[in-house]
Amino acid sequence: MGTRVKVLKVFKALHRTRQDVFKDDHAGLTATRLKINEEFRKNKNEKSEENIQKMIKMGLDVDVVLKDAVLQMEHVTNDTLMLRPRESLLLENVPYCDKPRKKS
Known part of the structure; x- marks a missing residue:
């Protein structure tokens, strides 16, 4: 796969993740779109x-961090x-269990 295609896949993946994480x-x-594009x-x-x-x-690592570590919170009061x-x-x-599970 060409380098250009890989870069575009990472770009698209980051934008898809951004849409899911910051729904x-x-x-x-807006902030993540601007930062990714910049x-x-x-x-x-x-x-x-x-x-x-x-x-x-690095782009793939950022994608994983966004998916696994970012939570949305909303001020209620x-x-x-x-x-x-x-x-x-x-x-x-x-x-947690002290006894190992039996393998079946």
Whole structure:
């Protein structure tokens, strides 16, 4: 796969993730769109294949961080926040067990 195609895939992936992570948050959507576009424009004339690969890797890492670590919260009152977790962040709560599970 060509480098240009990889860069475009990362660009699209970041924008899709941004839309999912900051759903219903106009300010967040706008800020992330501007930042993503700014970073890609800033580096659009990069010629070094090694640097391009590093930036692709960083873009993919940012995508993972956005998906796994960013939570939406909304101010309800002055001292109260309402957490709005995405479905992908809700994990099954597995209690700790001293005994190893039997393999079936």
